[in-house]
Amino acid sequence: MTTLNFSQLDNLFRNDDFPSIENDTRGIRFLKLRSMSRNETMREFCHLHNIDINHLQVRQYFSHLFNFEYITDEQINNFIIQKYNQEREIRRLNEESLVDQLSRLQHFDWGGSFGNSLEKNIVNNYVKRIQSFDRINEEIEGSLLSSLRGYTLNSWYNHWTSILIEDLFKDHTNVLPTVGLVKKIDFFINNIPFDLKVTYFPEQLLAQKLQARGYGNELTRLKRVCRQLNIFIPNDLKDKQLKLHLYNKVSEDPRDEARLFITDLKHHKREIISEAEENPEELKVWFYENQGEARFDASNRFFLVLTDEADLTNSWKLKRNIVFLREKINEHLNNIILDIERLNTEFYWAKNQRTYNCKSDILFIKQTENI
Structure with missing residues (x-):
């Protein structure tokens, strides 16, 4: 392991080089302090531990604490947990009301x-x-x-909903939260920093997998079954809107041909998602390589993939199903074993023609059809 100074670690952080930070003897200490680096938080921590910072400029607080050898990792962890619990209590009081508002x-x-x-x-x-x-x-x-x-x-x-779901992770005893909102880090699991990304199985990848299976283009297939059943196909909608519109019309059609078509399509999609769950490396790399350019980074990420197997278009509703999500997330965190080799992820960012290395984990949460 390396032993880098504050400036070197800060430069690595700004360049998304998390593997080098984590390989440093004080790298995790740097990241934990980085997660509580707001000025008022730093001042509170220093006051609690009788650290004089009156002679420092505000921008020097972070580096000063990092180099203050008498501050232990345990003290840092305890302060982070204390601050999180204070913030969490306020949100907890309003949680039921917030979920109710989101359900509207x-x-x-x-x-x-x-x-x-x-x-x-x-x-x-x-x-x-x-x-x-x-x-x-x-x-x-x-x-x-x-x-x-x-x-x-x-x-x-x-x-x-992202704040609600973050709290579900941070409430767990195997997770060390961050204080406030910090770019690139939402929490630590076994001293590994993660940025939580709540998402769904990507439509673009699903379409590619359907093609690879020989199923063909979903919209083309929908149009074909609509013609067979004399279901009107409008010409004033764009492809994405038209696909959803025709899917809903065919789903609501009681005839056997329509029911068989929808059952077969759902079967293919479920199998594709199940295959990704069994071998998630391709999907993790896909998420990194297809992120928006404006928000690009190569931080460690924990992907939470939500799927309503009854109807993929309703997967967004799972984000507010807090009781269901808490059960599944806790079940995962109760039994989590972070295999470093499994977490290691390499991806290529075409915009700057550069290969990045990071760590990533993924949890699929599926809601199945009611029987």
Whole structure:
């Protein structure tokens, strides 16, 4: 193992080189202090342990504590747990009410915005394309308002469900939380830092796997069965919207041909997801290599993959099913054995043509059909 100074470790952190940090004798100490590096938190910790920092500038607090040899890892851990419990108690009092509010969202629809980039959508599809004052006002009151509402509601839902799910992990005795919101680290498991990513099985990869199985294109198959059953196919929807629309229509059709089609499609998707669960390396690498460029990093990640096997399009609802999630997450953490070899992940980022190494874990949580 190496023994690096503060500046060297800080540089490694900024360059997403977590393996080198974890291989250092004081690397985990650096990351734990980094997770509590807000100024007021640092001042509170120093006051608690009678550490004089009056002569220091604010930006020197972190490095000073890191190099303060009389502070032990146990003291750092105990303070982090204490601070987390204080913050958690406030959230716990409001948890039932928050879950109730989140349960009022009936449809998870971005409202036509492209991805999560509302500003890019507005500039490219309204500002730069429309010259008429009257028409752009009509669009603001119509499709743009719908886009804004969908973007805001979905972002609101994702934000608060992510906090709820993070708390489910941090509440467990095998997990050391962080203090406040810290980029790249949400918690430590067996002294390994992880950034939690709550997600679903990616549609793009699912489509590729269906093709590889010889199933073909899902939308093409849906159109074919609709023609066979004389189900109307509209021509005013984009492919993604059309696929969901036709899937719902076929799902609701009582005829045997429709039922067999949906049963067969679900069977293929379940098998693909089960295969990924048994051999998750490909999926973990896929998540890293297909992350958004604006938020790219190569930090250690814990992927929580949520799946409603009755209807994949409803998987988003699992994020607010706290009782179910708590049971499954605790079951996993109660029996967790972090095999370092299994966690080691290598991926290639095409944008800068660089290979990264990190650690990642994955937990699939599935809700099966009611029988």
